[in-house]
Amino acid sequence: MEGWDPNTKSTLTQIPLLSTKAGPRDGAAWTQRLKEEYKALIAYTQMNKSNDNDWFRISAANPEGTRWTGKCWYVHNLLKYEFDLQFDIPVTYPATAPELELPQLDGKTQKMYRGGKICLTVHFKPLWAKNCPRFGIAHALCLGLAPWLAAEIPILVDSGMIKHKDDASSSNES
Amino acid sequence: MEAELKDMTDDLESLKRSLPDSSLHASVDKLKLHVENLAKMVKSATVQRSKVKDMSAEVVDSNPYSRLMALQRMGIVENYERIREFSVAIVGIGGVGSVAAEMLTRCGIGRLLLYDYDKVELANMNRLFFRPEQVGMTKTDAAVQTLSDINPDVVLESFTLNITTVQGFETFMASLKNKSFCPSKEGSGVDLVLSCVDNYEARMAVNQACNELTQTWMESGVSEDAVSGHIQLLIPGETACFACAPPLVVASGVDERTLKREGVCAASLPTTMGVVAGLLVQNTLKYLLKFGQVSPYLGYNSLKDYFPTMAMKPNPQCSNAACLERQKEYLVAKPARDAAAKAKREAEASLAPEGPLHDDNEWNISVVDDSDLGRIDATSAGALPEGLTHELPSADEFEKSPAPVPADTSVDDLEALQKQLEALNAD
Ligand SMILES: [Zn+2]
Numbered sequence: 180m181e182g183w184d185p186n187t188k189s190t191l192t193q194i195p196l197l198s199t200k201a202g203p204r205d206g207a208a209w210t211q212r213l214k215e216e217y218k219a220l221i222a223y224t225q226m227n228k229s230n231d232n233d234w235f236r237i238s239a240a241n242p243e244g245t246r247w248t249g250k251c252w253y254v255h256n257l258l259k260y261e262f263d264l265q266f267d268i269p270v271t272y273p274a275t276a277p278e279l280e281l282p283q284l285d286g287k288t289q290k291m292y293r294g295g296k297i298c299l300t301v302h303f304k305p306l307w308a309k310n311c312p313r314f315g316i317a318h319a320l321c322l323g324l325a326p327w328l329a330a331e332i333p334i335l336v337d338s339g340m341i342k343h344k345d346d347a348s349s350s351n352e353s
Numbered sequence: 354m355e356a357e358l359k360d361m362t363d364d365l366e367s368l369k370r371s372l373p374d375s376s377l378h379a380s381v382d383k384l385k386l387h388v389e390n391l392a393k394m395v396k397s398a399t400v401q402r403s404k405v406k407d408m409s410a411e412v413v414d415s416n417p418y419s420r421l422m423a424l425q426r427m428g429i430v431e432n433y434e435r436i437r438e439f440s441v442a443i444v445g446i447g448g449v450g451s452v453a454a455e456m457l458t459r460c461g462i463g464r465l466l467l468y469d470y471d472k473v474e475l476a477n478m479n480r481l482f483f484r485p486e487q488v489g490m491t492k493t494d495a496a497v498q499t500l501s502d503i504n505p506d507v508v509l510e511s512f513t514l515n516i517t518t519v520q521g522f523e524t525f526m527a528s529l530k531n532k533s534f535c536p537s538k539e540g541s542g543v544d545l546v547l548s549c550v551d552n553y554e555a556r557m558a559v560n561q562a563c564n565e566l567t568q569t570w571m572e573s574g575v576s577e578d579a580v581s582g583h584i585q586l587l588i589p590g591e592t593a594c595f596a597c598a599p600p601l602v603v604a605s606g607v608d609e610r611t612l613k614r615e616g617v618c619a620a621s622l623p624t625t626m627g628v629v630a631g632l633l634v635q636n637t638l639k640y641l642l643k644f645g646q647v648s649p650y651l652g653y654n655s656l657k658d659y660f661p662t663m664a665m666k667p668n669p670q671c672s673n674a675a676c677l678e679r680q681k682e683y684l685v686a687k688p689a690r691d692a693a694a695k696a697k698r699e700a701e702a703s704l705a706p707e708g709p710l711h712d713d714n715e716w717n718i719s720v721v722d723d724s725d726l727g728r729i730d731a732t733s734a735g736a737l738p739e740g741l742t743h744e745l746p747s748a749d750e751f752e753k754s755p756a757p758v759p760a761d762t763s764v765d766d767l768e769a770l771q772k773q774l775e776a777l778n779a780d
Contacts, residue, residue, distance in 0.1 A: 200672075203519050210767060217770035224777045236778045239771070245519050249778075269517040271557040274596065274672065278517075278554060292552075293471050304553065308599065308745040311672075 182302035184326070191321050193226055195219045200312035202272040203245045212273075212315075213244045219317040234328075235320060237264060244268070247316065251281075253328040255336050258343045264324070273312040276304070276319050279327075287340045290331055297327045358392040404505050408434045408461060417504070418461055430642045437506070439641050440534055440543040442466040444516060444525075444559055446492040448626035449573050449633065450549030451482035456634040457507075458500045464508040464534050465500070466543065467493050468525065470515040480623050508534065517558045526562050545637060546570035549630075551619070553600065553745075560595035563587065564675035567682075569640075573633045575626055576602060577619040582629035583652045584636055590679030592649060593665035593731035596672055599743040603652035603661065625655055654740060661738045668731040672748065 183191075197215040201208035220237065227233045237249035245268045252261040262284060266277040278296045285295035292298060303323055307314055314322075335341045362385055369381040402417070410422035424430040441462055443450045446469040454465055469492040473483045487495040493511035500509055512528060514521040532542040546568055548559040556572060563570045567589050575582040581603040587594060632651055639645045649664035667680050729736040737743075 204522075214765060214767055214770055217767070217774055221770065221774050221777060224774070228777070238775060238778060243519070267515075267518045269554050269558065270519055270522040271517070271554065271561050275517075275554040275557050293474075305745050308748060311748040 182300070183322075187321065187326060190226070190325075191318065194223050194317045194321060196313040197273075197315045198313065200273060202270060202274075203243060203268050204270055209244075216244070216315045216317070219315050223317040223321065234325065235264065237316070237320070240265075247277075251320075251324060251328065253332040255333050258336075258345075260332055260336065260341060260343065273315065274308075276307045276314075276323070277316065279319065279324050284335070284341070288331055288335060290327070297324065299323050300326065354395055355392060358388055358395065361388050362392070401502055401505065408437065421460060430644050433642065436461050436638075436642060437463045438535060439545075440464040440466065441637065441641075442468070442529060442543045442546045444468045444546065444548050445550035445555065446496050447471070447549060447551060448477075448480040448621055448623070449575060449630045450547070451480075451492070451496055452627055452630035453547055453549060453573075453634050453637075454496055454500060455482055455503065456630065457637070458504045460634075460638065461504065462507055464510070466528060467496055467509065467511040468514065468516060469493050469496075470513055470521075480621060481627055516562075517554050522558060522562065525558075526566070529562065529566055529568060541566050541568050543568070544641060547633060547637065548572045549633070551575075556595055556600070560587070561673070561675065564589045564594055564673055564679060567679055571633060571636060571640075573629055574602075575621070575629055579620040579622040579625050580656050581652070581654045582625055582632075583650065584629065584633045584648065585650045586636065586640070586647060589676065590667065590681075590683030593667050594671060594673060594676040594679075596676060597668035598665065598731035599745040599747055601650070601652075601737070601741050602744045603654050604740050604742050625653075628653060628655070652741060659740055661740045663738050663741070664728040665731050666728045671731075 195218055199208055199212040199215055201212040203209055235251040237247050240246040240248040248265045250261055251264045252259050262281045266279050268277055269275050280295045282295040290298040365381055365385045369378055408418045408422055409416050412419045422433055425433045439462055441457055443454050446467055471492050473487045473490050473492055473495050475488055477483055483495055491513045493513045497509050497511050514524055516522055516525045529541050529543050546563055548556055550556055569588045572585045583603055636648050640647045652661040671677055
């Protein structure tokens with residue numbers, strides 16, 4: 180795993196792996212896959228909480244489990260910055276990873292494709308491809324979103340592109 | 354009509370001059386302005402030509418197809434007018450797809466199906482086709498606007514959707530299957546699908562649809578550093594599919610480690626995109642109109658002006674189930690294919706004039722089945738021509754999977770698992 184920081188690596192190895200290779204068009208096999216997705220997400224969330232590193236909330240937005248919405252946050256200079264998080268499970272999942280979107284940051288950073296899809300590092304897709312079908316949503320968040328937030332949020336805050344919500348309201352009042 | 358309006362303007366001008374009361378001048382000027390606007394509208398409306406019923410080879414200024422029909426006169430293409438029977442689907446109306454659409458429109462293609470979910474932005478203006486006044490429009494709407502002006506003979510259908518989502522994919526599949534344009538056509542409702550998308554996820558979705566529909570398609574791409582690109586022909590069962598092997602990229606010769614990626618996702622150049630669109634549509638025309646040699650894979654390295662080519666056999670262990678089905682069908686159909694090829698050769702031989710056989714076999718035509726000659730295995734990276742590399746690694750073998758899946762049998766009910774996650778999310 181060249182190109183990853185030790186923290187991400189050790190966290191990743193503790194997230195349960197999945198085994199069913201099924202996408203949203205695969206009927207019963209997809210239901211089986213969904214169960215594995217939930218197990219991995221539950222384990223990852225529990226692990227984050229016990230490590231005092233809780234940083235996202237995510238849940239299925241439709242009964243089929245093909246659209247997911249929630250929130251993620253990042254603490255910079257003791258201030259918490261929170262963003263909406265959303266993504267669709269692609270028809271070719273798990274051969275291709277979900278494209279994670281932070282719609283509120285669309286257009287605010289170069290490290291993003293249209294529609295607020297985060298721009299992943301050159302290391303993400305090779306690792307995902309190599310580990311298909313064992314990586315799931317939890318792994319995508321750990322490998323894709325967490326390093327992105329850590330790299331981009333400090334830059335966005337320091338350059339003034341995003342403001343803390345308390346800051347924003349106080350400046351509105353004055 | 355234009356002359357009438359011009360006369361009216363002149364009359365208004367002389368009326369103004371003859372009026373004793375200058376307080377009425379403003380009203381006359383206002384009338385004149387209306388007439389001038391009308392004249393402009395008339396002029397722009399007449400710019401759009403009317404539809405033509407048959408493609409004519411007549412060489413006159415007013416015939417939009419004379420130079421294309423000349424291909425037939427020169428013997429390059431046997432029947433150019435057949436182009437009006439063909440339907441081509443273009444997925445992704447960006448820097449490559451929009452230019453490909455314009456080229457096919459100018460060539461008089463029968464029908465174009467356009468797919469994109471994006472809007473036109475000022476950041477797209479370094480590329481061809483879209484205009485600044487179209488910013489904010491969906492790419493599909495803007496494309497239809499421009500293309501129908503260029504050539505009203507082309508039937509345009511546009512779909513503003515994302516083909517990687519479950520719903521978008523279903524609409525995509527249904528639109529490819531729709532045969533209302535040419536009900537007698539065998540197979541799907543389109544002759545060719547062109548993938549002009551800029552990401553792996555969308556390419557895999559096109560691959561999935563085409564494998565399921567046994568639909569021939571061509572893939573195109575431009576590298577994120579904007580200096581190389583490629584086109585590839587994919588025939589389900591016959592050639593490697595997009596999932597048979599990790600995607601190929603043309604090595605630009607720039608060391609990946611020296612590439613500065615900080616602060617940017619991707620670069621783009623109108624030149625590279627225009628070249629790739631040109632190569633893609635040239636291959637499309639050759640495929641549809643049956644002339645020249647259709648390239649199975651053609652790379653473009655702009656830094657060295659190097660164009661590697663190759664052909665790839667399908668992978669019998671492909672991870673895509675529909676690909677494996679198509680491979681099986683292709684093998685089953687081999688005797689019939691061989692018989693048809695033999696009959697065609699015999700028919701051509703009987704048509705040839707009596708006398709000695711050509712001894713100048715310039716193109717090295719052989720009568721043995723050489724369809725596999727020079728085709729490399731999809732998975733053998735070592736056999737790749739110089740300058741081509743795989744972009745992604747293959748998935749690890751299942752058996753080699755080191756970490757076993759935890760046998761957590763305590764909860765195995767979807768609803769219970771959902772509730773468990775919700776409870777964790779609640780605090
Ligand atoms: Zn395949």
